[in-house]
Amino acid sequence: MKYIPFFGCMMTIKYPWFEAAVxxxxxxxxLEMVDVDGFTCCPDPIYFQARDKIEWYTVAARNLTLAEAAGHDVITTCSGCTATLSEVNLALKEDQKLKQQINERLKEIGPEFKGTINVRHAVxxxxxxxxxxxxxKTVKRPLEGLKVAVHYGCHLLKPSRIMRVDDxxxxxxxxxxxxxxxxxxxHHDLTLLCCGRACMTDSIPNQMVAEILDAVKAQQADCMGLICPSCFDEFDLGQITLGRKLGKKFEVPIVYYFQLLGIAQGMSLEEVGLNMHKVKVDKIFDTSPARA
Amino acid sequence: MSDKQSTRTPEKHKINYAFREKLNAVAEGYRHNFCYQCGACVADCPTGNHSETFNPRLIMLMAILGFEEELISPDSEIWNCTNCYTCSERCPQDVRPVDVIIALKNICYDEGKAPELIGKVSDTVLTDGITTKITSLAERRRAELGLAPIKQYPVEDIQKIIRGK
Known part of the structure; x- marks a missing residue:
């Protein structure tokens, strides 16, 4: 079975090492990937959706038609892209009137939305x-003893009516x-707390990030593991800027799941970009040669 | 109840039906009508738990009463919603409060009352096709990682299917 990867803006440009790891x-x-040309921003579920939901459906539907033409399911690796493409795909499949309205707009540039594929996060x-x-079975170097505080983030799981991934x-x-x-x-008490990224007032996400990082530290986890580049932004770079503001050093390494998988499969820290993080992570890995 | 409190009770407020009609006309906005104010959305709201003023039930109530001035503004509480969808999970009425809040945000944007950042970020989809700025550093890093160069984004197609503002 083949899949079409949709890496989105952040992974393509800001965190290309996540794309490499995936x-x-x-x-x-x-897993065999078939790259499709012509994708744009998903578009993002926060700013662009707040601008105009119909236009948000339209741009997302355009991306989906490119995947439909190629004939494979889309795999997403950013929770934001997952949220947008999953919701729009389902909304247009469920609501014929909406589908018609969006197809009317798409007519000018290409094929119409048909509703023939699914969108799923890589995990x-x-x-x-x-x-x-x-x-x-792909693991050559098990990450034995590595305590990873799980951060699910919101959009892999919710709305569950759309995502249908897990409880x-x-x-x-x-x-x-x-x-x-x-x-x-x-797991800690705040494993499922939002990173707060979408709030327009800094003080609210600042509190959330600080509380989550403190909870991770209290559990003596070696790092936080997550699957969303926006959450990563909040906790990696965000941890440094927030630490400066509070006069505090959190020192919680933040790792994207596919980087961990890469290390376990025997890749080097550089191959999966673990040398690029703001909060240093090298201390937590045993980088001795892989046990084949 | 003191006089001061009673001035803001629903009984004394004339419902702004014109605003509710406006909200009904925006995608997913009609869902506010389903709200019976049970408050299931409140307890697990992350913003609500980190703010003294944010309360999804009250935002739905303000929508039902048509508090246009409070809701349609760049300083409105709605902009502190984190889009986490926990309220939508809890709601027994399928109000999907996040979606109602997004509908309110759409009205704000349409009337030029959204925070500047909304237009600034979303405009880049029209001008660049993406929301993250392409830099030479990004190109270099991709090459180092053995990834394909960044392709031209089909901006013309995007401009044909959405309006500028």
């Missing part, structure tokens, strides 16, 4: 199409994927 690790699991595809065991209050998908690579998933 491409390499998924290839090792056996969902790993769990459901390949299986946790298949992921575990939004008791999710297990990331725990299972971490266990598959030998790491120890750590």
């Amino acid at each position: 491409r390499r690790t998924l290839a090792n699991v056996g 969902t595809v790993l769990r459901d199409d390949f299986g946790i065991d298949q992921v575990a 939004p209050d008791r999710p297990t998908i990331l725990n299972k994927l971490l266990e598959a690579i030998g790491a120890e998933p750590i």
Whole structure:
């Protein structure tokens, strides 16, 4: 089975090492990607959706028609892209009148939206199409003893009516994927708290980020593991700027799941960009050669 | 109840039906009509738990009563919603409060009453096709990682299907 990757703006430009980690690790699991030309911003579920929801549907539907033409499901690797493309895909499949309205706009530039494919976050595809065991089989260097505080983020799970990935209050998908690579998933009271990224007032997300980082530290986790570049922004760079503001050093390394998978598959820190983070992560990995 | 409090009770407020009609006409805005003020959306709201003034139930109530001035403004509480969708999970009436809030944001933008950042960020989709600025550093890093160069974004197509502002 082939999949169309949709990396979105942040991963393509700001965090290309996440894209590199996703491409390499998924290839090792056996997933074949077919790249499609012409994708734009998903568009983002916060700013662009706040601007005009009909236009948000339209731009997202245009992206979806490109994938429909190629004939494979889309895999997303950013929770924002996941939120936009999943919601628009479902809304247009469910609401014929809305689909007609959007297709009227798309007529000028290309094919209409048909509703023939699905959109899924890469972690969902790993769990459901390949299986946790298949992921575990690719591991050459189990991350034994690595305590990873899980941060699910909001848009992988909610709205559950649309996402249909896991129980939004008791999710297990990331725990299972971490266990598959030998790491120890750590839950804390704020595992499911939002990073606050979308708030227009700094003080609210600042409080959320500080509380979550403190909770991670209290559990003595080695790092925080997540699957969304926006959350990553909030906790990595955000941790530094917030620390300056508060006169405090959190020193919680933040890692994207596919970087961890890459390390477990035997890749170097540089290959998955773990040398690029604002909060240094090198201390937490045993970088001795992989046990083949 | 003191006089001061009673001046803001629903009984004394004339419902602004014109505003509600306006909200009904925006995508997903009609869902505010389903709200029966049970408050299930409140307890797990992350913004509500980190702010003394944000309350999704009250935002729905203001929509029902048509408090246009409070809701349609760049300083409105709606801009502190984190879009986490926890309220939509809890709501027994399928109000989907986040979607009502987004509908209110759409009205703000349409009337030029959204925070500047909304237009500034979303405009880049029209001008660049994306919301993150392409830099030579990004190009270099992609090359170092063995990734394909960034392709031209089809901005003309985007401009044909959405209006500028």
